[in-house]
Amino acid sequence: MKEGLEDVVACQTTISRIALENGKAILEYRGYDIRDLARKACFEEVVYLLLYGELPKKYELQDFKIELAERRELPPQIIGLLTHLPPYTHPMVVLRTATSYLGSLDKKINVKTREETFNKAKDLIAKFPTIVAYYHRIRTGRNVIPPALEFSHAANFLYMLHGEEPSKTAERALDMDLILHAEHELNASTFAARIAASTLADIYACVVAATGTLMGPLHGGAAQEVMKMLREIASPRKADEYVRRKIEAGERIMGFGHRVYRGVIDPRAELLRYLARRLAAEGSTKWFEISEAIAKAAYKYKKLLPNVDFYSASVYANLGIPDDLFVNIFAMGRISGWTAHIIEQYENNRLIRPRAEYVGEKGKKFVPISKR
Numbered sequence: 001m002k003e004g005l006e007d008v009v010a011c012q013t014t015i016s017r018i019a020l021e022n023g024k025a026i027l028e029y030r031g032y033d034i035r036d037l038a039r040k041a042c043f044e045e046v047v048y049l050l051l052y053g054e055l056p057k058k059y060e061l062q063d064f065k066i067e068l069a070e071r072r073e074l075p076p077q078i079i080g081l082l083t084h085l086p087p088y089t090h091p092m093v094v095l096r097t098a099t100s101y102l103g104s105l106d107k108k109i110n111v112k113t114r115e116e117t118f119n120k121a122k123d124l125i126a127k128f129p130t131i132v133a134y135y136h137r138i139r140t141g142r143n144v145i146p147p148a149l150e151f152s153h154a155a156n157f158l159y160m161l162h163g164e165e166p167s168k169t170a171e172r173a174l175d176m177d178l179i180l181h182a183e184h185e186l187n188a189s190t191f192a193a194r195i196a197a198s199t200l201a202d203i204y205a206c207v208v209a210a211t212g213t214l215m216g217p218l219h220g221g222a223a224q225e226v227m228k229m230l231r232e233i234a235s236p237r238k239a240d241e242y243v244r245r246k247i248e249a250g251e252r253i254m255g256f257g258h259r260v261y262r263g264v265i266d267p268r269a270e271l272l273r274y275l276a277r278r279l280a281a282e283g284s285t286k287w288f289e290i291s292e293a294i295a296k297a298a299y300k301y302k303k304l305l306p307n308v309d310f311y312s313a314s315v316y317a318n319l320g321i322p323d324d325l326f327v328n329i330f331a332m333g334r335i336s337g338w339t340a341h342i343i344e345q346y347e348n349n350r351l352i353r354p355r356a357e358y359v360g361e362k363g364k365k366f367v368p369i370s371k372r
């Protein structure tokens with residue numbers, strides 16, 4: 001038995017491929033290299049690719065962008081929910097709860113025709129940023145800013161969050177970040193979604209399972225922990241000592257290590273490093289410089305390499321995104337991968353039900369309660 005199902009192949013997929021070839025990590029979405037997609041495509045194009053399996057033609061992309069934009073606004077009941085949740089609720093708990101509530105409002109919740117499932121998937125992809133931005137505005141005592149149809153998915157989120165049109169650099173940075181977070185084969189949250197889908201649970205239930213799983217600090221929750229570390233270290237000069245002490249104490253450095261990318265760098269981390277450096281050049285270099293010092297020390301003391309969550313932290317900080325929204329940004333990208341996997345599971349389903357190796361006591365004689 002492999003602890004943590006390491007290297008166990010649990011399903012077949014045509015959505016993404018991770019491989020280590022000639023000492024280099026490959027990550028492809030539907031056969032396209034992540035480096036090309038990040039540099040040359042926009043997020044909506046990648047969502048189309050993940051859902052439909054092919055890159056859109058120009059007119060298809062235009063129609064798809066309009067369709068997603070038109071689905072952005074939230075029903076009044078969801079806005080009511082966001083108003084009633086306590087302001088200390090973690091935004092990922094809010095996202096999970098709002099997804100569940102969206103399911104309760106959907107009269108066709110259990111209709112699983114291809115058309116209906118795609119509609120629900122596009123709705124969730126379009127609405128995730130609105131839920132996140134609205135909740136943040138509401139918890140900070142400000143008016144919500146309705147989605148702007150003319151803005152891209154990335155620009156619209158920053159606009160709804162900050163109340164002003166983002167710079168082209170900020171828009172492109174978030175757009176690229178969402179592409180890099182969109183899909184990653186059978187990671188823990190996607191697996192959770194596929195397990196739920198394999199029982200033929202509704203798509204909202206599958207996404208709730210995935211959202212809850214993504215929150216954990218060993219998965220998507222790591223970026224928020226990275227930011228905590230950057231704040232604690234506060235200066236590049238202190239990074240080496242900090243990392244050395246953590247490693248000596250047997251503690252984990254958040255944003256480093258990966259179950260699949262062992263001994264090779266996560267290709268998403270390379271691209272995010274580039275983004276972080278670019279944003280730093282136009283704003284504050286502080287977080288990027290501390291990140292670089294941590295990365296150097298983590299390699300020096302334990303040959304650790306950064307994962308997708310490491311440079312995301314300084315990217316988000318330079319975009320003015322509050323620390324506790326970091327996982328939500330991840331979810332805003334990954335919802336496209338989750339829904340593509342849910343659709344794939346529905347379309348070729350067999351219940352996922354593994355076995356456990358029993359290692360407890362056997363055949364014990366029952367003792368009546370009066371005699372225990």
Ligand code: ACO
Nearest residue numbers: 217218219220222251252253254255256257258259307309
């Ligand atoms: N800091 C310190 N040491 C580490 C780290 C780390 N971040 N990651 C792995 N290691 C070490 C382990 O201590 C172990 O060392 P040992 O052989 O001397 O005992 C070795 O590397 C192998 O580690 P495992 O625990 O077997 O790795 P596993 O595949 O189980 O865990 C995980 C992967 C959970 C991502 C791990 O690297 C970790 O905890 N990282 C920090 C949290 C994090 O950044 N999570 C985000 C991952 S990316 C994502 O989900 C989006």
